[in-house]
Amino acid sequence: MSASYAQVLRIPYARRTFVAALIGRLSYGIVPLSVMLAVTRASGSYAVAGVVMALFSGTSVFLSPARATLIDRHGPRRALVPMAGAYIALLGLLTVVVWRPGAPSPLVLGAVTAAAGACTPPLGPTMRAVWGTLAQDRALVQRAYSLDGVAEELLFVSGPLLVGVVVGFAPPALGIVVGAVLMAAGTAGFVSSPAVRDVPPGDGKAKSRGKGRRRVLRGIRRPVIAAAGVGLALGVADLLVVAFAEGRGHGDDSVAWVLAALSAGSAVGGLANGAVAWRVPAGVRLPLLAAGLGLALLGAGLAPGLGALAALMAVAGLFVAPAITTAYLIADEAAAPETRVRAGAWVNTAVNAGGTAGAAVAGLLVGPLSTGWCFAVTGAVTLLAAAAAARGATHDGGAPEERGDGGAVPAARRQSSAPSRSS
Template identity: 55%
Template sequence: MSSPSVAPSYAAVLRTPHALRTFAAALLGRLSYGVAPLSLVLAVKAATGSYAVAGTVMAVFGLTGVLLSPARAGLIDRHGPRRVLPPMACVYAVLLTVLAFATAWPGAPGLLLAVLASAAGATTPPLGPVMRTLWSTLLSDRPLLQRAYSLDGVAEELLFVTGPLLVGVLMRVTVPSVGLGVSAVLVLVGALSLVASPAVRAYPVAGGRGKAAGAPEGSDGNASASAASAASAVSAASDRPGRRSSRFGLSGLLGGGRGLRQAIAVTAGLGIGLGALDLLVIAFAEEHDAPGTIPWIMAALSAGSAVGGLAYGAVSWRAPIGRRLAALAVALGLVVAATGLAPHPYVLVAGAALGGLFVAPALTTAYLIADESAGPGARTKAGAWVNTAFNAGSSGSTAAAGLLIGHMPLPALFALAAAPVVLSAVATSTTFTTASPAGRPGTGAGGVVDGAPSGSAERA
C-alpha cells in the first residue's frame, strides 16, 4: 500500500507491492479485448459475406455483455474475484473457441453465429473494473491513484494498438477466425494469473464478507488498516439513512449522485461514435481498395489515445471535472465527423490518431467519477455501469452502421456517428456535478481531490 508521502509518479505506482505483477496479469487478459472484436467482425464477414450479418453478430455480442455486465460485476463485489473470475473466464474462452471453429469456413449460419456470440458476450470477464478496484485497494494516496488510473488507461490503449496489429499479422498468415482462438487463450491465462496475485486477497467485498478486510501477503501494517477502513466504509455506507445499497442495481447505484448519471450519459455518446467508427473504417478502406490499412487505422486511434491519456494524467487540472469531460467529448466528435472527408485511408490514419488523443482522457474522467461516486464495496459495479453505457452505445451503433452502409454516403455516416458524442456532451456540460459517498473525497466543482487534480482512465 502506498504512503501519502510518496511522490505521485508512474514509477511510484509500479513500485507499490504486488502492483506490477497484478497489472501485468490484468493487461494480458485485456489484450483479448483488443483482438476479439475486430477478429469477430472480420471472421463473420468472411464466413457470411455480409456487412449486415457481421454488424448484427457484433451487436449481439456487445449487447449481451452490456446487459449482464452489472450482474457479473455484482457477483465479484459480493464473492470476490477468486471465486468468480476463473469459471467465468473458462466459459468465455470455450465459447470464443467454438466461434472460431464456426467461422472457419464460408456459409456459416448467421443465426448460429449470433447465438454463440450472445453466449460469449454474456460471460465476458470484467477484468477492467476488477483492476480499477484493485488500484483503489493498493493505493491510498489519491494523487498516486490518479497516476495509476492514467497508467492503466494508457497501457490498455497500447493493447488496443497491439490487438489490431496482431489481427493484421494473423490475416497475412491465416484466416480471421484464428484471432478468436488467440483471444480465448489470452483471456484465460490473464484471468487465472490475476486471481493468483496476493493483491486480490485485499479485494473489498460488499458487506465485509470474505477476506476483504485482510491485507495482501508481504504488505505492511498500513495496508491492513486501509483495507479494514475500506470494509468499514462499506458497512457505514450501507447503513446510512436515505442511501440505498448498491445491490439494488442501477437505481440504487446511480442515486448516489448526478455526476455519475451524467458521466454515464456522455460515455454512452462516446460508445455510439466509436462503435460505428469501427465498421465505417472497414467500409472506407474496402471502398478505396486498401483493406491492409484497416489494422493501421484502428491502431492509430488507440496510439493517439495512449499519448493523450499519458499527457492528461500528468497535468494538474483545475477546470471542473465535468466540463473537462464535455470538452473532450466535443473535440472527439468533431474529429470523427471530419475524418469522413478524408480522400484516402492513409489520411484517415492521421485523423484517427488525432481523434484518439481525446478518447483515453474522456474515459479517464468518467471512470474517476465512477470511483469517487461509489463505496469500496460497489466500485466494480460503478465502473461496470460506465462500461455498460459505453458498450451499449457501441453495440447499437455497430448494428445501425452495418445496416446503413451502402445506403448513405460514408461522409454522412461519419457525421451521423459523431452527432451523439457532441450532443451528449453539450446537453450535460452545464449541469455536471460529482457526488461522493460518505467518507470519500470528491472532486467538487473544481475537479480537485484532496488538493490534487482529478484524472484517471480506461478504455471501456
C-alpha cells in the same frame, strides 16, 4: 512523465497484478475477430457470422453490469474463477464446432457464442477497482487510470494483428484457442495476486443490493452520458473513414493509417492526461473533453483529403482516452466501495453501446449524406452529449464532488470485456 508512471508501477504488487490483467485482457482483442473469421469459414455465410457476432457482443456488453455485480457481491476471486472457467469451456466448445469448414447449425453457433459472451470475465473493471485500493494517493490513481487506458488501447490494436499472424499458417479457430489460453493465464495470475486477495466481498443482502443499485445509477449519470457520446463518435468515425477513403479512390491500407492516427492520438492524450496535475475538477473536465472531441469531428468534416483527415483524427484522438478515463474516475468517486466494479461497468457499457449504435447510425447516414456532413452530424451529437453531461452535474444527487487538489478521484475505473475500445 516517465517518473510519474514508474511510480505507479513501483506500488507493491502493482506490476504483477497489472501484467496479469493485461494478459487476460489481450483475449478481448483476439477472440472477437477469430470468432468472426472462424464462423464465416465454417458456415460459408457472412449473414450467419454477423448474427453470431451480434449475439456475442450483445451479451458481453449489456450483461457487463450484471457480471460486475457478482464481482462486487462475492469478491474478485470467488466470482472471476468460475466465470473464466465457463468462458474458457465455451470457447473450447466453439472451437470444436467451427474448426473445420462445414455447415454447423446456426442455432448451435448462436447459443454457444451468446453464452460465451455472457460469461466474459470483467478483468478490466476489476483491475480498475484494484487500482483504487493500490494507489491511495489521488495523483497516482489518475496516472494509474491513464496508464490502464493507454495499455488497453494498445491491446485492441495488437490483438487483431496477432490474429492476422495466426490465420497466416493455421485455421482461424486457433485464434479462439489462443484467446482462451490467454484468459486462463491472465485470470490465474490476477486472482493469485495479494492485491486481489485483499479485496473484500460486498454486502450480499438483498436490501443492500437494491440500495446499491439505485445509488450507482443515481451517481453516474454524467459519466454514462459522456461515455455514450464518445462511444457513438468512435463507432461512426470508423465507418466514415472507410467511406471517405473509398470515395477518393484510396485502398484499405490508407484506412488503416487514418485509424492508426486516431489510436495514436488517443494514446498520447491518455499519457498526457495522467501526467498533468489538474487544477480543474474531473466533473468540469469531462464535458470539456467530450466537447473537444465533437469540435475535432466537426473539423474532420471539412478535411479536403486523406492526409488532412488523418491529422484531424489524430487531434480527435487526443480527447478520447482522457474523456473515457475521466468518466471512469467520476463514476468511481460516486460509487460506494461495494459498488465500484459495477459503476465502472456501467460506464464501459455506455462506451460500447454507443459504439454499436454509432456504427448502425453511420450505415444509415453514409448513403443519403456526404461524409463531410456525416462528420458534422456526429460532431454535433457529441457536443450535445457534452452539454447533457455538463447539465447532469446539477442532478447527480448523492454523488460526491471532486476535491480541488487535482481533479482525480480516489478509486478505480472499470471496464468490460467486449470487443471495443474499453475492455
